[in-house]
Amino acid sequence: MGSVFTDIEAFGETLAASGLPPVLSRRHDGGEFRADVVARDLGPLKLIQLVTPEGECFRDARSTRAADEELWQIDLVTRGRARVEQGRGTADLSSADLVLIDPSRPVRFASTASTHVTMLVPRQELRLRPGDAARLVGVGIKGDRGPAALVSSLAQGMARSLTGFRTNEADRSAAAVIELVAVALEAQLGDARPAPDEALRDRILGYIEARLSDRDLTPAGIAAAHHISVRRLHKLFQDQPLTVAALIRHRRLERCRADLARSDRTVAAVAARWGFADPAHFSRLFKATYGYNAAALTSNNRARTVMVPTARPGQDGDAQIAER
Structure with a gap:
């Protein structure tokens, strides 16, 4: 009301x-x-x-x-x-x-x-x-x-x-x-209207965004859902800042960081919600990307978080999402 x-x-x-x-x-x-x-x-x-x-x-x-x-x-x-x-x-x-x-x-x-x-x-x-x-x-x-x-x-x-x-x-x-x-x-x-490749890429981006919490979200599954080959999928993203797999990792990490900053859930729970099955792998990936531990966001005293330079696109750690 x-x-x-x-x-x-x-x-x-x-x-x-x-x-x-x-x-x-x-x-x-x-x-x-x-x-x-x-x-x-x-x-x-x-x-x-x-x-x-x-x-x-x-x-x-x-x-x-x-x-x-x-x-x-x-x-x-x-x-x-x-x-x-x-x-x-x-x-x-x-x-x-x-x-x-x-x-x-x-x-x-x-x-x-x-x-x-x-x-x-x-x-x-x-x-x-x-x-x-x-x-x-x-x-x-x-x-x-x-x-x-x-x-x-x-x-x-x-x-x-x-x-x-x-x-x-x-x-x-x-x-x-x-x-x-x-x-x-x-x-x-x-x-x-955008060119056919741009329109298809935009649809794929929307598809990825709506399914970030799905652990089975992979390039192969995305290609199948859009009736194209994995090779064609990768070609659509070859001039983009991130590959398909890196984009999925990046967007999942952003969602995790937002959730950790605004909730009292544990790091493991947030990681699992956004498709990361291994909490230890997630923690390493998070720190490699943002320069500080994910657990720092769960602390009430966030001012003590030490920031270091953020990784550039494509340097976000050893992801588990295969490029195929």
């Missing part, structure tokens, strides 16, 4: 605490101020539902934060109308429409009394190419057809119903939602 606010300053403070990139109020309708906010986390995905009166707000270069450079913001209108201006794009949104926003850049919002849902997605999860992002930011996407309609329908009920998820369930569900968002954005690009 959300919090109802009649004071605009208290509402702004709660928005800041929710993780929403900051905005400055320009005006509201002048009547009684009444707003509502609900924030929920689903793995790496954050959803924030807002009920606001008519008004305007903006974000300028001085109010952006370094953390906002790590996010993409997808706004969805569920009731009322809104206008979003960013860069050279202007999106006029009605119910079910959505827009991609870069939280690290200035933006202006104006809306009627409305309800909308904001999804905050880590950039590393959505993996938008810079050229595609430039074309999509600030452009309205109709939510009454195609993949965008699925995103719109799903997001409308998510912010108030995300309860009862186990950690691995939340992460896998978030991966599925993020993949659906990626499909909707790709569809918006129309004729500027």
Whole structure:
């Protein structure tokens, strides 16, 4: 259940605490101020539902934060109308429409009394190419057809119903939602779709992300699931920073590091959740990659953790995932 606010300053403070990139109020309708906010986390995905009166707000270069450079913001209108201006794009949104926003850049919002849902997605999860992002930011996407309609329908009920998820369930569900968002954005690009190899590689990346906790996730299994040979799979990734096996290791290690930092689970339990069967091997791999022991993240006194240079891509230890 959300919090109802009649004071605009208290509402702004709660928005800041929710993780929403900051905005400055320009005006509201002048009547009684009444707003509502609900924030929920689903793995790496954050959803924030807002009920606001008519008004305007903006974000300028001085109010952006370094953390906002790590996010993409997808706004969805569920009731009322809104206008979003960013860069050279202007999106006029009605119910079910959505827009991609870069939280690290200035933006202006104006809306009627409305309800909308904001999804905050880590950039590393959505993996938008810079050229595609430039074309999509600030452009309205109709939510009454195609993949965008699925995103719109799903997001409308998510912010108030995300309860009862186990950690691995939340992460896998978030991966599925993020993949659906990626499909909707790709569809918006129309004729500027990626080349066939890029599209296939993107699908494989989404497949890997949704199955990181599966110990049987291997290049051979991934190739079979996409009806291609292992040789073809490796060729798709030959110009990428990481091989398929190294990518799986890297993403699993990132999930382990995030879990260890935000939970009181043991190193062995977290390692097992993300597909590492041998705790000793995991500990060696973790230290080789990050320069400190995984157990350091379970300590309350994290300030004592000694950091050394992180391994470069491809130097993340003696992984057990075979390249075949």
